[in-house]
Amino acid sequence: MEHAIQNPARRTFIKASALVGGGLALGVSLPSMAHQHLGSDFNPSAFIHLYKNGDVVLFCGRCEMGQGISTALPAAVADEMEADWSRVTVKQGEGNAEKYGPQATGGSASIVTMYEPMRQAGATAKLMLIAAAAKVWRVSAEECEASNHVVIHTPSQKTLGYGELAELAAVQEVVEAPTLKDKSQFKYIGKALPRHDQSMVVVGERTYGVDTKVPGMRYAAIVHCPVLGGKLKSLDDTDARAVAGVIDVVTIPRLDVPFGSVGGVAVVADNSWTAQKAVKALVVEWESGPNGNYDTKAYRAQLIANVEKPAEKVAERGDLTAAFETAEHKVSATYTGGHLCHAPMEPNASVVWVKDGSAEVWASTQSPEDIQNVLGDYLGIEPKDVYVHVMMSGGAFGRKFKCDYVQEAAAISKHINAPVQLIWTREEDMRTGYYHSINAQHIEASMDADGNVTGWLHRAAFPSISSLFNPALERAPANSLGEIENHPFGIANLRSETGEAPAHTRIGWYRAVYAIFYGFAYGSIADELAHKAGMDTVTFLHKLYDNNKNPEHKEQVARSKAVLQLAADKAGFGRKLPPGEGIGIAVHHSFRSYVAMAVHVRVTGDKIEVLNVDCAVDCGQVLNKDGATAQQEGAVVMGMSLSLYTEIVFKNGAVVNSNFHDYPVLRINEMPNVRVHFVDSDYPPTGLGEPGVAPFPAALTNAIFAASGTRHRDLPIKPMAI
Amino acid sequence: MSSVTINGKEYPIDVAPDMPLLWFLRDRLELTGTKFGCGSGLCGACTVHIDGTATRSCVMPISAVAGRSITTIEGLSENGDHPVQKAWLKHQVPQCGYCQAGQIMNAASFLANNKQPSEQDIEAAMQGNICRCGTYQRIKLAIADAADELAKEV
Ligand code: FES
Numbered sequence: 096m097e098h099a100i101q102n103p104a105r106r107t108f109i110k111a112s113a114l115v116g117g118g119l120a121l122g123v124s125l126p127s128m129a130h131q132h133l134g135s136d137f138n139p140s141a142f143i144h145l146y147k148n149g150d151v152v153l154f155c156g157r158c159e160m161g162q163g164i165s166t167a168l169p170a171a172v173a174d175e176m177e178a179d180w181s182r183v184t185v186k187q188g189e190g191n192a193e194k195y196g197p198q199a200t201g202g203s204a205s206i207v208t209m210y211e212p213m214r215q216a217g218a219t220a221k222l223m224l225i226a227a228a229a230k231v232w233r234v235s236a237e238e239c240e241a242s243n244h245v246v247i248h249t250p251s252q253k254t255l256g257y258g259e260l261a262e263l264a265a266v267q268e269v270v271e272a273p274t275l276k277d278k279s280q281f282k283y284i285g286k287a288l289p290r291h292d293q294s295m296v297v298v299g300e301r302t303y304g305v306d307t308k309v310p311g312m313r314y315a316a317i318v319h320c321p322v323l324g325g326k327l328k329s330l331d332d333t334d335a336r337a338v339a340g341v342i343d344v345v346t347i348p349r350l351d352v353p354f355g356s357v358g359g360v361a362v363v364a365d366n367s368w369t370a371q372k373a374v375k376a377l378v379v380e381w382e383s384g385p386n387g388n389y390d391t392k393a394y395r396a397q398l399i400a401n402v403e404k405p406a407e408k409v410a411e412r413g414d415l416t417a418a419f420e421t422a423e424h425k426v427s428a429t430y431t432g433g434h435l436c437h438a439p440m441e442p443n444a445s446v447v448w449v450k451d452g453s454a455e456v457w458a459s460t461q462s463p464e465d466i467q468n469v470l471g472d473y474l475g476i477e478p479k480d481v482y483v484h485v486m487m488s489g490g491a492f493g494r495k496f497k498c499d500y501v502q503e504a505a506a507i508s509k510h511i512n513a514p515v516q517l518i519w520t521r522e523e524d525m526r527t528g529y530y531h532s533i534n535a536q537h538i539e540a541s542m543d544a545d546g547n548v549t550g551w552l553h554r555a556a557f558p559s560i561s562s563l564f565n566p567a568l569e570r571a572p573a574n575s576l577g578e579i580e581n582h583p584f585g586i587a588n589l590r591s592e593t594g595e596a597p598a599h600t601r602i603g604w605y606r607a608v609y610a611i612f613y614g615f616a617y618g619s620i621a622d623e624l625a626h627k628a629g630m631d632t633v634t635f636l637h638k639l640y641d642n643n644k645n646p647e648h649k650e651q652v653a654r655s656k657a658v659l660q661l662a663a664d665k666a667g668f669g670r671k672l673p674p675g676e677g678i679g680i681a682v683h684h685s686f687r688s689y690v691a692m693a694v695h696v697r698v699t700g701d702k703i704e705v706l707n708v709d710c711a712v713d714c715g716q717v718l719n720k721d722g723a724t725a726q727q728e729g730a731v732v733m734g735m736s737l738s739l740y741t742e743i744v745f746k747n748g749a750v751v752n753s754n755f756h757d758y759p760v761l762r763i764n765e766m767p768n769v770r771v772h773f774v775d776s777d778y779p780p781t782g783l784g785e786p787g788v789a790p791f792p793a794a795l796t797n798a799i800f801a802a803s804g805t806r807h808r809d810l811p812i813k814p815m816a817i
Numbered sequence: 818m819s820s821v822t823i824n825g826k827e828y829p830i831d832v833a834p835d836m837p838l839l840w841f842l843r844d845r846l847e848l849t850g851t852k853f854g855c856g857s858g859l860c861g862a863c864t865v866h867i868d869g870t871a872t873r874s875c876v877m878p879i880s881a882v883a884g885r886s887i888t889t890i891e892g893l894s895e896n897g898d899h900p901v902q903k904a905w906l907k908h909q910v911p912q913c914g915y916c917q918a919g920q921i922m923n924a925a926s927f928l929a930n931n932k933q934p935s936e937q938d939i940e941a942a943m944q945g946n947i948c949r950c951g952t953y954q955r956i957k958l959a960i961a962d963a964a965d966e967l968a969k970e971v
């Protein structure tokens with residue numbers, strides 16, 4: 096999804112106006128939007144309001160789901176504005192792309208696109224406040240400075256609070272290109288800031304999508320067609336309708352658009368539990384359709400076969416045949432991974448109220464714009480007539496990009512002519528996903544006598560996200576393998592190929608996306624090659640990066656090497672460990688950030704204990720250190736779940752897993768000690784939500800190899816027998 | 818009609834007897850601080866106290882708690898100042914926050930019974946509470962802190 100990141104060098108547009116009731120409002124348009132709207136209507140993507148009581152509220156169109164955007168961005172505003180941090184809060188803007196610009200939140204891109212514009216807006220607000228104070232005092236603005244929510248007239252030490260100045264500030268001139276602070280002057284950016292919203296969480300007052308209550312609202316539960324492309328064969332709802340409190344049973348046909356329902360039967364009742372109970376009383380038979388034979392065990396075997404034979408060429412450079420012929424060593428290995436489901440703790444939920452010619456939606460979502468488009472199409476109304484209240488998500492990890500659950504609620508609301516809340520049960524959430532691709536990669540690499548990698552054949556086969564938009568795709572398209580030719584390892588002779596892998600279920604973005612399996616394959620084979628060359632992995636990796644002579648990769652190489660060394664140093668890579676223990680290391684560059692992890696394990700028989708994880712991170716300037724650290728800790732937990740345990744299994748076209756007993760995500764008793772180290776970086780800030788997941792699996796399997804001599808090439812390492 | 822006390826207030830049980838306490842709280846009383854995560858006793862998101870003991874409300878029929886006293890996250894403390902809540906803020910535990918009501922309720926009940934927990938005790942007690950955002954490291958630190966705080970209070 097990196098292509099979605101806009102060029103931050105373009106100009107930001109800022110416009111000031113007065114607030115109703117007095118106060119200053121600044122609208123900020125993102126660079127890309129400014130580009131589109133040059134000379135036309137001003138179109139801000141975020142708003143800063145300064146009220147007469149001194150409160151500052153930032154309205155942000157991006158969607159918070161636990162990743163801390165709602166702290167990092169206000170920190171940037173407050174810092175440049177010289178505002179008091181405790182007076183700044185952030186409010187989630189409603190779904191309105193016209194007002195806020197693209198709101199889809201993913202690809203770890205929020206920080207990238209919004210950081211500079213928000214700083215500029217903060218700096219502009221400060222200058223307008225200073226100008227206002229200078230007017231009041233009839234002095235020159237040069238004699239005034241701003242600090243901690245007040246403007247000070249330096250010679251006389253007179254002060255005026257931001258709140259007092261708000262109204263007058265609103266009519267001052269907008270400074271187009273304010274000077275921004277130097278890094279050394281930052282008060283909030285890069286510091287460990289308390290997250291504003293946490294005090295509401297600990298008393299149970301923060302509400303999520305699933306907590307929405309609307310007067311007159313009905314409650315619904317659903318059971319879905321278990322096989323993609325299947326349809327309803329028969330339905331007997333007599334028993335379900337007989338459950339006290341049941342209002343209606345609604346059949347929802349499959350909607351063949353990427354984010355539409357797979358088809359299901361919903362029960363509407365006067366509370367969620369009655370609806371859930373009645374769904375269980377439905378007697379439903381489904382026709383499986385063309386994917387009725389999907390079986391992930393057989394499919395994975397087929398993917399392996401497809402990458403262990405020639406496939407379709409994607410990219411080539413140098414002379415691979417010659418490199419292989421003259422090789423001193425050759426290593427070849429095949430790595431695989433299974434489907435994953437996002438399983439955020441808050442299952443899919445929304446309230447939809449379809450009215451005459453419009454619809455109102457309350458949803459936990461990563462993309463209100465998609466809701467507007469899908470519902471607009473489905474209901475035959477304009478997207479702008481779909482009003483989306485963006486609710487806080489109880490986790491999302493990519494799942495809440497796709498609004499099939501909202502479209503279903505719309506279908507029900509339309510049918511019963513009332514607002515309805517549809518909450519999926521955990522079972523439906525797990526069985527009706529947009530799964531991370533099952534995957535296989537085969538790498539053959541050659542080395543000379545000094546451990547220089549000379550050739551690299553890389554075949555990958557996985558049902559791609561593109562299949563969601565083009566189900567006829569037989570294999571992952573070339574751009575899904577771009578990572579291979581652009582990888583910062585220095586390899587002169589290379590060929591990449593894409594193996595056959597048609598999709599039999601819906602594939603979707605999952606935190607870190609393809610970087611999960613690319614990171615695993617690259618990190619693993621580097622360790623295998625180092626072993627073969629008789630070198631330690633850190634030295635070997637440095638050499639492999641140093642061999643990259645592509646001038647365009649200079650920055651990537653330097654930053655990769657820096658995180659590698661930092662992780663190695665912090666973990667004490669190479670030190671003597673007790674028998675049965677080992678440290679493994681891996682580096683990965685994704686979403687414009689660089690992360691290396693050193694994982695320290697103890698292996699006793701079948702038991703794998705992860706003791707310590709040292710994460711070295713270069714995500715450019717760190718905006719909120721504590722939040723960034725938390726994101727890494729979370730990435731380790733997710734990395735550990737998917738490396739060790741979690742896998743979605745299909746049999747006869749349908750998902751076999753059903754709840755957390757057979758999709759065993761990591762629990763606290765296995766939590767390692769995670770230490771996060773940031774590279775002091777002047778690069779612009781880049782994302783954190785995703786890149787931390789990528790290096791973990793290989794660092795873990797490399798550590799297991801170091802500890803026990805066993806090499807794991809298939810994830811998860813300990814799949815459940817279900 | 819039988820009744821149940823929730824956060825100090827008495828409510829008549831005017832729903833089907835097999836409705837789980839979770840849904841009585843969420844849909845009948847619209848007390849939504851207690852969360853639905855799995856519905857099967859597997860994740861801990863729905864944890865409340867029944868007569869002081871941490872219990873999964875998603876698998877507890879309302880009829881089984883008639884006459885008993887329930888505390889939810891909204892009623893854990895008067896001003897959000899229970900030592901566990903304070904420790905949670907100090908360590909900035911929540912990410913999305915969705916699992917945290919359950920985590921806090923479980924931790925509070927556990928600490929009431931174990932004044933000097935070891936790391937293993939904490940892990941064993943908190944194993945039933947899943948956090949998909951991965952806040953476990955901070956939960957462990959926060960509970961250890963809260964234990965120290967509680968020890969001082971006595
Ligand atoms: S919702 Fe009760 S344990 Fe998960």
Ligand code: FES
Nearest residue numbers: 913914916948950
């Ligand atoms: S904080 Fe998100 S699930 Fe725990």
